[in-house]
Amino acid sequence: MELTSSQELILWLGTAGMAAGAAIIAAIGFSLPNHQRHHVTASFFVCAIAACAYLAMATGSGVWMVDDQPVYYARYLDWLVTTPLLLLGLLTVGFAPLTGGGEAGRTRNGLIGWVLGADVLMIATGLVASLRGDSSDRWIWYAISLVFFLLVLWGLFGPVKQHLDAKMTPLYTKLLGILTILWVIYPILWVLGTEGTGAIGLTGEILVFAVIDVLSKVGFGILLVLGIKSMSRSHAAA
Numbered sequence: 460m461e462l463t464s465s466q467e468l469i470l471w472l473g474t475a476g477m478a479a480g481a482a483i484i485a486a487i488g489f490s491l492p493n494h495q496r497h498h499v500t501a502s503f504f505v506c507a508i509a510a511c512a513y514l515a516m517a518t519g520s521g522v523w524m525v526d527d528q529p530v531y532y533a534r535y536l537d538w539l540v541t542t543p544l545l546l547l548g549l550l551t552v553g554f555a556p557l558t559g560g561g562e563a564g565r566t567r568n569g570l571i572g573w574v575l576g577a578d579v580l581m582i583a584t585g586l587v588a589s590l591r592g593d594s595s596d597r598w599i600w601y602a603i604s605l606v607f608f609l610l611v612l613w614g615l616f617g618p619v620k621q622h623l624d625a626k627m628t629p630l631y632t633k634l635l636g637i638l639t640i641l642w643v644i645y646p647i648l649w650v651l652g653t654e655g656t657g658a659i660g661l662t663g664e665i666l667v668f669a670v671i672d673v674l675s676k677v678g679f680g681i682l683l684v685l686g687i688k689s690m691s692r693s694h695a696a697a
């Protein structure tokens with residue numbers, strides 16, 4: 460499929476935005492104390508992976524034609540890996556340090572399994588919905604994906620909140636609020652875009668996805684590492 464020049468430009472800007480985000484997050488990481496640097500890795504790789512996915516799309520790959528509509532499966536491969544990493548980054552910020560050994564660690568792993576498992580299914584079933592083309596059963600897959608999305612949010616707003624570190628709770632709550640607002644836009648855009656009802660055209664869809672992708676990866680990652688940085692500063696001062 461031939462991209463129009465404005466579609467190609469948006470995808471190149473997306474590539475540049477993600478690459479710049481990875482570089483900025485790495486740079487902030489180097490200013491963190493050693494024991495806090497692990498907070499940077501997930502956010503860095505989220506942006507690095509997305510930069511590669513955007514580069515693939517800008518250079519014309521990562522797309523299949525289904526019922527005469529382009530389906531950018533590269534997005535879903537990106538999301539399949541980056542959304543679990545985003546969630547893992549958020550959980551790492553929030554969770555209290557483990558005490559009591561054995562059972563507490565297993566409970567923690569169970570919660571991670573819940574949130575990440577539901578998230579992977581949300582993206583995988585969303586990809587199936589996209590590949591169903593004009594077939595009306597795509598809405599069944601869409602509904603299944605939506606159920607798993609709600610399970611992700613339930614995990615993050617419910618059980619995970621009982622395992623937070625008191626001093627990390629404000630940062631966790633702020634990041635979770637931002638994540639929820641940004642992530643809710645995806646299923647809405649899917650309905651409006653070419654894979655759903657076609658109310659907005661392909662260029663509009665590529666543009667809005669690029670903007671929310673950059674906000675939910677670069678913006679979210681920068682806020683996360685800056686949040687950690689300001690907390691380690693205030694603890695050093697205390």
Ligand code: RET
Pocket residue numbers: 509538541542581582584585586588600601604605608642643645646649671672673675676
């Ligand atoms: C789909 C369509 C089916 C229903 C739902 C969806 C949700 C997608 C989400 C994606 C988040 C992506 C992020 C990317 C970062 O760059 C698959 C669109 C519920 C929530 C955060």
